[in-house]
Amino acid sequence: MSQSAELLRGEKIVKYFGGLAAVNGVDIVVRSGEIVGLIGPNGSGKTTLFNCLSRLLPIDSGRIFFKGRDITRARPYQVARMGLSRTFQVIRVYRKMTVLENMLISRQWRGETLLSMLKPSHPETERRARELLDFLKLSHLINEQAGNLSGGQRRLLEIGMALMPDPDLVLLDEATSGVNPTLIEEIKDHIRELNRTQGKAFLLIEHNINFIADLCERVYVLNYGQLLAHGTPHDIMENEAVIEAYFGA
Numbered sequence: 496m497s498q499s500a501e502l503l504r505g506e507k508i509v510k511y512f513g514g515l516a517a518v519n520g521v522d523i524v525v526r527s528g529e530i531v532g533l534i535g536p537n538g539s540g541k542t543t544l545f546n547c548l549s550r551l552l553p554i555d556s557g558r559i560f561f562k563g564r565d566i567t568r569a570r571p572y573q574v575a576r577m578g579l580s581r582t583f584q585v586i587r588v589y590r591k592m593t594v595l596e597n598m599l600i601s602r603q604w605r606g607e608t609l610l611s612m613l614k615p616s617h618p619e620t621e622r623r624a625r626e627l628l629d630f631l632k633l634s635h636l637i638n639e640q641a642g643n644l645s646g647g648q649r650r651l652l653e654i655g656m657a658l659m660p661d662p663d664l665v666l667l668d669e670a671t672s673g674v675n676p677t678l679i680e681e682i683k684d685h686i687r688e689l690n691r692t693q694g695k696a697f698l699l700i701e702h703n704i705n706f707i708a709d710l711c712e713r714v715y716v717l718n719y720g721q722l723l724a725h726g727t728p729h730d731i732m733e734n735e736a737v738i739e740a741y742f743g744a
């Protein structure tokens with residue numbers, strides 16, 4: 496059986512903050528149609544790795560490829576245009592704007608200038624926004640100010656915003672944190688359905704190990720900026736070094 500094509504490849508990625516190697520020589524691959532987990536204790540470098548991969552941060556060494564193209568020095572909007580979307584650990588919705596407006600802006604944000612964000616949106620864009628909000632069960636909140644949503648609803652909105660440009664790969668940074676158990680199940684179902692029906696790939700930073708175990712075939716574990724382990728959720732949970740990293744003294 497041939498393996499599906501590589502979407503994202505990070506090779507020996509190194510990122511320093513001053514003297515601290517927040518990411519220290521990490522290799523990571525996400526293939527087309529996969530759901531991959533990225534776990535590790537607090538401060539192990541997960542978010543920094545996301546920031547490197549999505550090109551928000553320049554890296555100190557290593558290379559990054561998306562769909563076979565070298566994006567090591569690409570701008571964030573360029574990789575967004577190529578089909579790589581992301582959310583943020585700290586939710587980034589425009590609180591004073593409505594749910595629909597947030598969705599519309601994120602479509603145009605895909606590589607467009609600030610000026611074009613202010614232009615009226617294309618009817619097709621609005622149709623897509625409404626469809627996605629419907630899919631995410633946020634339709635009833637379409638005209639609500641985003642600042643009035645619950646934490647979980649805002650996470651869903653952020654996922655919707657990341658989906659607006661119809662990406663092939665979505666990086667989700669702690670999509671379940673601050674979310675109640677019912678909504679966590681919904682988010683899980685949405686990810687699974689987007690993966691099954693549209694073939695979208697996901698790379699998930701998660702603290703919720705059950706969430707990872709239910710969705711992912713492969714998991715990467717970071718510790719002190721380095722790859723500690725890589726394998727199936729089952730392998731990872733039985734890995735002595737992983738257990739030590741999480742629960743060790």
Ligand SMILES: Nc1ncnc2c1ncn2[C@@H]1O[C@H](COP(=O)(O)OP(=O)(O)O)[C@@H](O)[C@H]1O
Nearest residue numbers: 512515517535536537538539540541542543544
């Ligand atoms: N902008 C920054 N400036 C300096 N240090 C940072 C910055 N961002 C993260 N760090 C440090 O890098 C390490 C990795 O952080 P982070 O990637 O946020 O970890 P995680 O997402 O796994 O919790 C931590 O020690 C953190 O304090």
Ligand SMILES: [Mg+2]
Nearest residue numbers: 541542543584
């Ligand atoms: Mg983080």
